[in-house]
Amino acid sequence: MEYIYGTVINEWVKRKKRVYWIISVYALLTFALLVAEVFVKDTSVQQAPEVQWQEQLQAQLAQLIPYKDSLNTSDPAYRQVANQIIIAEHQLAAGVNPEPTGALHWINNDMSGVFIKYILPLIIIIIGADVFSADISSGTIKLFLLSPQGRPKILLSKLLAVFLISSAVTVAIHLLSLCVGLLREKQFGLQDNYVLLDIFERTIVITSWEFTLLGILLTMFSTFSIACMVVFFSLILGHHSGFATLASFWFIMIMDSLLALIKNSAPIVQYFPTFHLDFISHFTGRFDGHSDFMTSLVVLCATNAICLAASWLSIKRKNFAG
Amino acid sequence: MQRNKVIEVNHVSKRLGNRTIIDNLSLHVNEGEIVGFLGPNGSGKTTSIRMMTGMIKPDQGSIKIMGYDIQAEFSLAMKHIGAIVEQPALYGYLSGWENLMQAVRISGMQINKERIEWCVRMVQLQERMQEKVQRYSLGMKQRLAIAQALLTQPKMIILDEPTNGLDPSGIIEMRTLIHKLRDETGVSVFISSHLLSEIEQLCDRVIVIDQGKTLAAKEMSSLGHAAIALTVQDDQLQSAYHLLQLEGLHPVLQNARILIQEEAKRIPSLVNHLYQRGIHVYWIEKTKQSLEDFFLDTTQGKERK
Ligand SMILES: Nc1ncnc2c1ncn2[C@@H]1O[C@H](COP(=O)(O)OP(=O)(O)O)[C@@H](O)[C@H]1O
Ligand SMILES: [Mg+2]
Numbered sequence: 165m166e167y168i169y170g171t172v173i174n175e176w177v178k179r180k181k182r183v184y185w186i187i188s189v190y191a192l193l194t195f196a197l198l199v200a201e202v203f204v205k206d207t208s209v210q211q212a213p214e215v216q217w218q219e220q221l222q223a224q225l226a227q228l229i230p231y232k233d234s235l236n237t238s239d240p241a242y243r244q245v246a247n248q249i250i251i252a253e254h255q256l257a258a259g260v261n262p263e264p265t266g267a268l269h270w271i272n273n274d275m276s277g278v279f280i281k282y283i284l285p286l287i288i289i290i291i292g293a294d295v296f297s298a299d300i301s302s303g304t305i306k307l308f309l310l311s312p313q314g315r316p317k318i319l320l321s322k323l324l325a326v327f328l329i330s331s332a333v334t335v336a337i338h339l340l341s342l343c344v345g346l347l348r349e350k351q352f353g354l355q356d357n358y359v360l361l362d363i364f365e366r367t368i369v370i371t372s373w374e375f376t377l378l379g380i381l382l383t384m385f386s387t388f389s390i391a392c393m394v395v396f397f398s399l400i401l402g403h404h405s406g407f408a409t410l411a412s413f414w415f416i417m418i419m420d421s422l423l424a425l426i427k428n429s430a431p432i433v434q435y436f437p438t439f440h441l442d443f444i445s446h447f448t449g450r451f452d453g454h455s456d457f458m459t460s461l462v463v464l465c466a467t468n469a470i471c472l473a474a475s476w477l478s479i480k481r482k483n484f485a486g
Numbered sequence: 487m488q489r490n491k492v493i494e495v496n497h498v499s500k501r502l503g504n505r506t507i508i509d510n511l512s513l514h515v516n517e518g519e520i521v522g523f524l525g526p527n528g529s530g531k532t533t534s535i536r537m538m539t540g541m542i543k544p545d546q547g548s549i550k551i552m553g554y555d556i557q558a559e560f561s562l563a564m565k566h567i568g569a570i571v572e573q574p575a576l577y578g579y580l581s582g583w584e585n586l587m588q589a590v591r592i593s594g595m596q597i598n599k600e601r602i603e604w605c606v607r608m609v610q611l612q613e614r615m616q617e618k619v620q621r622y623s624l625g626m627k628q629r630l631a632i633a634q635a636l637l638t639q640p641k642m643i644i645l646d647e648p649t650n651g652l653d654p655s656g657i658i659e660m661r662t663l664i665h666k667l668r669d670e671t672g673v674s675v676f677i678s679s680h681l682l683s684e685i686e687q688l689c690d691r692v693i694v695i696d697q698g699k700t701l702a703a704k705e706m707s708s709l710g711h712a713a714i715a716l717t718v719q720d721d722q723l724q725s726a727y728h729l730l731q732l733e734g735l736h737p738v739l740q741n742a743r744i745l746i747q748e749e750a751k752r753i754p755s756l757v758n759h760l761y762q763r764g765i766h767v768y769w770i771e772k773t774k775q776s777l778e779d780f781f782l783d784t785t786q787g788k789e790r791k
Contacts, residue, residue, distance in 0.1 A: 170591030177584060178577065306575040307634075309541050311592040312564035483542040485502060485533065 167313035171321035172328060179291055179329055186287055187336050194344055217261050225252050240427065240453055247361060247449030254359045254367040266353010267345030268372040271338045275379035276445040280386055285416045285441070287333055288390045292326030293398055293409040300402030305484060315479045319399070323472075327391040331384055338380070360447045363457040382444045389437065389464045390416060392471035399475050427453075435459075437467040490517045491550075492566070492642040492674045498537060498547030500698075507533045509698040511547070515642060515674050520664065522685035523678040525695035531678040532572055534695065535646050538676075539569045552641060565594070568635025569644035574627050575634075578620030582611060582630050585619055589634045597637050605633040609663065625656035632663065642674040643667075649684050661688050714753060715743040717769035718760075726765045733759070743771075 232245045255262050263269070299305035308318045346352070356372040370378075394412045401408035420438040427433055434453050443460035445451040455463070491514045500508040508530050515521045525531050536542045538549055540556050540563070549556045554563035576585050586605070590597045606612050609629035619627065628648050635643050645664075649657045664675055665688065679685045685692060694701045718726045720742055727744060730737040733756065738745040748756070757767050 167592055167594055170593075174588050174591055177580070177588070303573050304575045304577060306541065306571055307589060308592065310539055310564065310569055310571075310575070311589070312561040312594050313592060314560050483502070485536055485542050 167311070167317050168321040168324060171308070171313075171318070172325045175295065175322065175325035176329060182290060183329060183333055186290060186333055187340075190337055191340055194340060198344065217263060218256065221252055221256055221262060225249065225256075228252070243454060244450060244452060247365065247451075250365075250367060251359050251361065251449045254369075258357070258359065258369060260357045260359050260369060262359075264353055264356035264358070264372060265349055266351055266356045266372055267342050267349050268353050268376050269356065270341040270345030270349075272358070272372065272375050272379060274338065274341050275383055276442055276448060276450065280383065280442045280444065281420075281438075282417065284330075284334065284383070284387065285390050285438075288326065288330045288387065288394055289409065289412050289416065291329050291333065292391060292394045293412045294405050295322045295326050295395055296398040297402045297405040297408035300399075300484075301405040305402075309484055315482075316476065319395070319475055319479050323391060323395045323475075326395055327388050330387050330391060334383060334387065335380075361449050363446070365456070378447070379444055385464065386441045386443065389441065389468055392468045392475075393437070396471040396475045400478050435463050437463055440464055491515065492517055492519075492552060493538060493676070494550045495534070495538060496548050496550075498534075498544040498549060500533060500537060500542065500544050502533070502542075507698050508537070508544070511695070511698065511700055513693050513700060515676050517641070518668065518672045518674055519691060520668055520675045520677065520689045522689035522692040523676060523695065524682060524685055524692050525678075525680060527680050529680075529696045530698040531680075531695060532646055533698075535569070535571055535644055535676075535678060538644060539567065539571060540564060541571065561594070565638065566641040567644060568638060568640040568642075569646075570628070570631045570635060570648060571644075571646050574631030576619045576627055576631060579618060581616050581618055582606075582622070583615040585630060586615075586634055586637065589637055593638050595638060601639075602637065605636045608636065608667065609633045623656075625652050625659065628652070628656075628660065629663065632667075636667075636673075639671075640673065642676060645675065645677045647678055647680070649679065649681065657684060664688060713738075713745045713772075714748055714750075715740070715745050715769075715771045716757075716760075716767050717743050717771075718765055718767055722765045725763075726760060729760060729763060729765065730756075 228245055228249050232242065232249060235242045235245065252262070254260070296305070299308065309315075313321075352372075354371065354373045357369050358372065358375050359367055359369055360375070362368050393416055397411045397415065398408045401411055416438055420436060423433040423436050423439075433439075434455060439453060440455065440460035440463045442451065443457065443464065446457040446460060451460075494514045496512055498508060498511045499506065511530075511534060513521075513523075523531055523534070533542070537544050538551075538556075540560055543557065551563040552566045554566075556563045577588065580588070586602055590602065603612070606615060609632050611626060611629055611633065614622070614626065619630065622630065632643070632645070632648070635645075648664075649660050652660060661684065664677065667673055668675055677685065677688065716726070723739065723742065723744070727737055727739060730744065730746060735746050735748065746756075753770065757770065760767055
């Protein structure tokens with residue numbers, strides 16, 4: 165246990181500059197957006213929001229329903245549209261604003277979509293893509309090999325370090341969103357309601373803080389999956405630090421766009437792991453593809469298992485010779 | 487006196503990239519001993535050390551540290567050794583102190599501040615601990631790595647060419663440090679080098695390796711049978727050599743000197759004998775058979791076969 169704790173601290177010490185850097189850049193961008201918004205803000209439109217969202221939603225529904233009917237049920241977009249309609253109808257019926265006005269909503273909004281598909285992987289790659297390769301290519305891996313911990317623990321603790329540091333950055337970014345949200349909304353909105361789908365795709369209503377917790381839990385799972393992939397590449401391509409980072413970047417951030425092009429002709433590619441990273445969006449009905457929550461969960465679990473097993477075999481058998 | 491073996495390497499072989507790099511290597515190091523591991527570049531010193539520290543696995547044979555098998559009981563075995571394999575494993579962008587802390591945190595034991603400071607004093611880096619390691623000289627890096635290896639109070643430290651690339655004063659400092667370490671703590675030292683002259687003055691015993699095989703192991707004390715070196719004029723070297731042969735001796739030409747194995751009391755008459763034949767002896771020195779001769783004898787002897 166003390167070995168694992170020690171390695172996590174070691175990796176943190178080596179990476180804290182990057183972490184501060186990432187958070188600063190993120191904060192700066194958020195700040196820039198806020199400032200831009202203040203200047204661009206159109207003050208002439210001042211309507212009672214209560215009425216506005218319902219009208220908007222109805223207008224949306226009026227477009228979505230014919231669109232759904234025009235789609236073939238095998239179309240990848242069909243499921244997404246159908247779920248949107250179910251949620252929107254429930255929101256109207258239960259009087260739940262799709263855009264709640266509490267600060268927590270700023271976090272909840274961040275959790276799916278672009279954040280988890282591109283920003284989170286980028287953060288994890290910046291933090292962890294060299295977790296083995298930097299040490300292997302510069303020879304400092306000897307520090308770990310010469311400690312009595314043994315190789316399985318080296319793998320485990322480095323993976324844990326990447327996971328924990330990335331999670332810490334995610335939490336910091338969420339806190340940043342929360343602060344901005346508080347500045348803007350002046351309230352937490354803990355009790356705001358959300359209409360979501362459960363894992364059997366039935367509508368449920370949960371409160372804002374419950375959604376935040378659920379989101380953080382699932383984000384952590386996605387973070388762990390990305391960390392497993394990143395660590396795997398870092399280990400097996402360890403002799404070329406830049407190459408390992410590139411491989412992670414390519415596999416996690418580029419491959420899905422390429423595979424999306426052949427998704428229709430080769431349905432098997434829909435099980436590619438990075439399509440499932442955004443599996444929070446199963447709950448918001450926005451998941452892109454045919455898979456349900458369970459499929460995504462299985463795909464991610466299988467990915468983790470494969471990456472871990474391959475890394476474990478690799479580090480067990482590796483000759484660290486020059 | 488039967489001394490405990492700190493490390494025992496038994497019939498170890500290793501192939502890498504379709505070549506046998508280490509071929510049936512056996513050696514051991516006793517408690518408190520400084521053992522030199524000598525061999526030309528590419529002879530397999532680093533590969534042996536990588537196996538002795540668990541970084542690569544032998545294809546055959548076994549390695550035991552304090553009686554623990556390095557494969558089966560890795561943690562127990564590795565608790566007893568500290569090592570520097572090839573380049574010191576240091577992070578240039580971290581301070582000297584933080585580099586030590588990196589090792590402390592994954593040492594698996596409680597190492598207090600006093601211990602760390604003791605190690606730092608031992609290698610005389612106390613003034614430079616807050617500085618980034620990338621500003622250290624090579625000698626300082628080596629010393630920091632030794633401090634790192636000492637943190638856990640190991641029974642043995644393994645140093646792979648610690649003097650490689652150091653300037654003469656750095657080499658002397660390193661030698662002094664290793665002696666001091668052994669004398670103050672009783673730690674065994676296994677030190678590899680391709681430079682004989684360095685190891686000669688440092689070690690209790692040397693093991694010579696070439697092309698992955700141990701050629702010989704020798705106690706330093708057994709090396710030093712008195713040889714006497716005679717210096718004569720260069721142009722008289724050959725005739726002096728022949729005269730000495732005629733006297734029933736086995737002279738050896740070394741540089742511009744003639745080495746003979748002879749009792750001291752016969753020297754004056756020998757010199758007189760040479761003088762009468764018109765050969766002037768300018769210097770008479772007592773030498774040891776140097777390790778270099780021994781090393782050359784063994785490596786060349788093998789190649790001649
Ligand atoms: N990973 C490797 N793959 C193939 N050959 C290697 C490898 N590492 C070292 N060697 C070869 O093994 C021999 C011994 O190398 P090494 O142990 O580094 O020698 P030394 O440390 O005595 O200079 C060299 O000929 C080297 O080319
Ligand atoms: Mg070497």
